[in-house]
Amino acid sequence: MAVTAREIADELAEGIRSGERKPGARLPGEPALVRKHGVAKATAQRALTLLVTEGLAVQHKGSGTYVRDFQPIRRVANQRLSQERWGEGRSIWGADVGQRPMSVTDLRVYEAQAPDDVALLLDLEEGERVVIRDRLFTVESEPVQAAISYLPADLVRESAIAQEDTGPGGTYARLAELGVKPVRFVEELRARMPSHEESGRLHLTAGTPVVEIYRTALTEEGTPVEVNRMLLDAGAYVMEYRISG
Amino acid sequence: MAVTAREIADELAEGIRSGERKPGARLPGEPALVRKHGVAKATAQRALTLLVTEGLAVQHKGSGTYVRDFQPIRRVANQRLSQERWGEGRSIWGADVGQRPMSVTDLRVYEAQAPDDVALLLDLEEGERVVIRDRLFTVESEPVQAAISYLPADLVRESAIAQEDTGPGGTYARLAELGVKPVRFVEELRARMPSHEESGRLHLTAGTPVVEIYRTALTEEGTPVEVNRMLLDAGAYVMEYRISG
DNA sequence: AAGTGGTCTAGACCACTAG
DNA sequence: TAGTGGTCTAGACCACTTC
Numbered sequence: 001m002a003v004t005a006r007e008i009a010d011e012l013a014e015g016i017r018s019g020e021r022k023p024g025a026r027l028p029g030e031p032a033l034v035r036k037h038g039v040a041k042a043t044a045q046r047a048l049t050l051l052v053t054e055g056l057a058v059q060h061k062g063s064g065t066y067v068r069d070f071q072p073i074r075r076v077a078n079q080r081l082s083q084e085r086w087g088e089g090r091s092i093w094g095a096d097v098g099q100r101p102m103s104v105t106d107l108r109v110y111e112a113q114a115p116d117d118v119a120l121l122l123d124l125e126e127g128e129r130v131v132i133r134d135r136l137f138t139v140e141s142e143p144v145q146a147a148i149s150y151l152p153a154d155l156v157r158e159s160a161i162a163q164e165d166t167g168p169g170g171t172y173a174r175l176a177e178l179g180v181k182p183v184r185f186v187e188e189l190r191a192r193m194p195s196h197e198e199s200g201r202l203h204l205t206a207g208t209p210v211v212e213i214y215r216t217a218l219t220e221e222g223t224p225v226e227v228n229r230m231l232l233d234a235g236a237y238v239m240e241y242r243i244s245g
Numbered sequence: 246m247a248v249t250a251r252e253i254a255d256e257l258a259e260g261i262r263s264g265e266r267k268p269g270a271r272l273p274g275e276p277a278l279v280r281k282h283g284v285a286k287a288t289a290q291r292a293l294t295l296l297v298t299e300g301l302a303v304q305h306k307g308s309g310t311y312v313r314d315f316q317p318i319r320r321v322a323n324q325r326l327s328q329e330r331w332g333e334g335r336s337i338w339g340a341d342v343g344q345r346p347m348s349v350t351d352l353r354v355y356e357a358q359a360p361d362d363v364a365l366l367l368d369l370e371e372g373e374r375v376v377i378r379d380r381l382f383t384v385e386s387e388p389v390q391a392a393i394s395y396l397p398a399d400l401v402r403e404s405a406i407a408q409e410d411t412g413p414g415g416t417y418a419r420l421a422e423l424g425v426k427p428v429r430f431v432e433e434l435r436a437r438m439p440s441h442e443e444s445g446r447l448h449l450t451a452g453t454p455v456v457e458i459y460r461t462a463l464t465e466e467g468t469p470v471e472v473n474r475m476l477l478d479a480g481a482y483v484m485e486y487r488i489s490g
Numbered sequence: 491a492a493g494t495g496g497t498c499t500a501g502a503c504c505a506c507t508a509g
Numbered sequence: 510t511a512g513t514g515g516t517c518t519a520g521a522c523c524a525c526t527t528c
Contacts (some may be wrong), residue, residue: 004497010441017440029513040499045514053298053451055438061514062506072435078488185488190317190338191436191454191479193300195262196255206298209436209454209479234436234454241486243323243430249516274494285518290495306495307525 003037008047009054016056016067023069027057055207055235072238073100073139077187105143106136109164111153118150121216121227129153131162133171136201143202144236149228155180171226172217180225182217189213191234202233209234248282253292254299261301261312268314272302300452300480317483318345318389322432338483350388351381354409356398363395366461366472374398376407378416381446388447389481394473400425416471417462425470427462434458436479447478454479 012028015021028036033044048065051057059065114122114130122130130150137145149171151161159174160167166174172182194202194210202210211234217226257273260266273281278289293310296302304310317338359367359375367375375395382390394416396406404419405412411419417427439447439455447455456479462471 006441006497013440031512040501042500043498046497048514053438054440059514060507062512063508064513077486183489187486187488188338188483189486190483191456193298193452193454195258195299196251207438209438211436238433238435241322241432241434241488243432243486244428251516276493285520287519288517291516293495304495305526307493308527309494 003039003043005039005043005046005050008033008037008039008044009050012047012051013054013056016051021067023067025067027051027065027067029064049206051207052205053207055209057207058205068235070235073102073144073236074238074240075232076240076242077185078242100139102137102139102144104135105138106134107164108132108134109162110134111157111162114150117214118227118229121214122150122152122224124152131156133161139236142236144233146198146201146231147228148230149226151175151226155225175217175225180219180223182225183220184218184222186216186218187213188215189239194231198231202231204233204235211237211239248284248288250284250288250291250295253278253282253284253289254295257292257296258299258301261296266312268312270312272296272310272312274309294451297450298452302452303450313480315480318347318384318481319483319485320477321485321487322430323487345384347389348383349380350383351379352409353377353379354407355379356402356407359395362459363472363474366459367395367397367469369397376401378406384481387481389478391443391446391476392473393475394471396420396471400470420462420470425464425468427470428465429463429467431461431463432458433460434484439476443476447476449478449480456482456484 012021021027027048030041030044030048033039033047034041037044048057048059051065052059056068057065058068109131111129111131113127114124118124118130119126119128124130131153133149133151135147136143137147151171155178156162156174159178161171161174175182189211191209191211194204194208198204198210199206204210211230211232213228213230213232215228215230216224217228218224257266266272272293275286275289275293278284278292279286282289293302293304296310297304301313302310303313315338319338354376356374356376358372359369363369363375364371364373369375376398378394378396380392381388382392396416400423401407401419404423406416406419420427434456436454436456439449439453443449443455444451449455456477458473458475458477460473460475461469462473463469
């Protein structure tokens with residue numbers, strides 16, 4: 001009998017998936033759905049909210065609901081970390097962002113006690129201190145990734161790693177100079193919905209998950225020297241890993 | 246003035262994140278929130294829905310709303326690489342999850358034309374045919390992953406790969422026998438919200454993203470011989486990749 | 491039978507956007 | 510200023526779970 005929000009959402013979703021409604025196109029608004037299906041405004045709104053939570057649409061208040069545009073950045077893990085790239089003063093970022101320039105904003109560098117999870121990964125004593133590099137990566141004025149690196153403070157305190165500008169080659173070149181060159185990396189990742197705070201920091205629209213990555217950098221001897229915790233806007237990234245059997 | 250759904254949700258979320266409300270514990274229901282905050286039932290319900298869409302809670306109709314339990318399966322992509330030197334056991338999420346038995350259900354094997362995306366990855370002519378192995382992986386009676394493999398039909402049609410039972414060593418052992426042993430793999434992955442259909446197939450609760458992985462298997466010569474498209478319940482998995490610089 | 495979430499109607503007020 | 514989404518109240522009926 002009743003037309004449900006689910007049914008209205010499915011009809012619109014079908015139009016989006018089939019390509020009939022193109023990315024960026026405006027979807028019918030609440031009043032239009034009320035007229036067409038004879039439902040209450042709240043039901044029409046719920047239908048649109050369903051599309052948003054399924055990642056198919058974005059809403060701009062005062063303007064309308066639009067088909068979502070997915071134009072991801074490709075993050076190639078192996079390429080980024082390949083040895084040849086470090087020594088040449090080439091930045092890790094920029095290589096795989098394609099044509100779109102990525103910039104670092106809100107960089108903060110400071111020293112503090114290591115959080116428990118990081119202490120575990122870095123094999124630190126309880127309460128040991130770390131140098132923390134906290135930053136936000138932005139593409140076309142939109143934040144796409146928050147990253148926070150932890151390095152043993154006793155190891156890197158005197159190096160450029162503890163400065164805002166780490167110099168040519170970045171953190172990894174400095175670690176190599178300290179005799180703890182990272183040669184292997186472990187990435188642990190999971191996808192989940194962001195907290196309210198994380199949504200705000202990455203300007204996420206509802207229906208966008210985040211990918212949380214912990215990357216541990218290890219020396220030849222297997223000593224962990226850096227942990228980088230990244231939070232990626234899942235709507236902005238595709239990740240690639242190359243594995244040799 | 247008014248107490249918003251967001252504020253009620255934040256208060257509950259704080260209790261969950263602090264550990265005060267433990268995984269599996271029951272949260273106050275709609276009537277309790279109505280009494281405590283003096284809001285309408287719909288507002289209380291919206292507060293609980295916010296927690297669900299943020300992945301912090303699950304709802305069981307007729308029973309209640311509960312703090313979500315995250316006990317992930319660890320998927321190590323580089324299974325075949327030596328475990329040494331990568332530092333044992335140091336992991337962020339649930340080192341405990343070792344040997345929960347995983348079973349294959351709903352296996353279907355058939356031949357069809359390759360979809361466009363797969364044809365691209367497999368380097369096939371338009372309309373070329375593939376053998377498709379479609380299956381669901383289940384842990385403790387709950388589906389956690391849907392996987393669908395595509396292999397060039399001309400190559401594998403006569404082998405056990407086209408049978409339900411691929412025999413000892415599975416698909417890769419049969420490919421090796423055919424002289425196209427996969428030795429390298431490329432995995433492309435993204436996280437997104439599931440469609441309504443996908444939610445149903447993987448029994449996902451709202452607020453659970455999926456991880457979509459395309460894995461291409463390549464021979465020594467670089468010829469792609471299999472594409473496996475996996476859809477993982479993001480609430481059930483942690484992924485691990487090991488990268489050598 | 492009582493309690494819980496699921497969904498809907500009907501109507502209200504607000505804030506933001508666009509022309 | 511008209512249209513849009515954002516959020517709320519108030520009340521209704523249903524299906525499911527638990528005891």
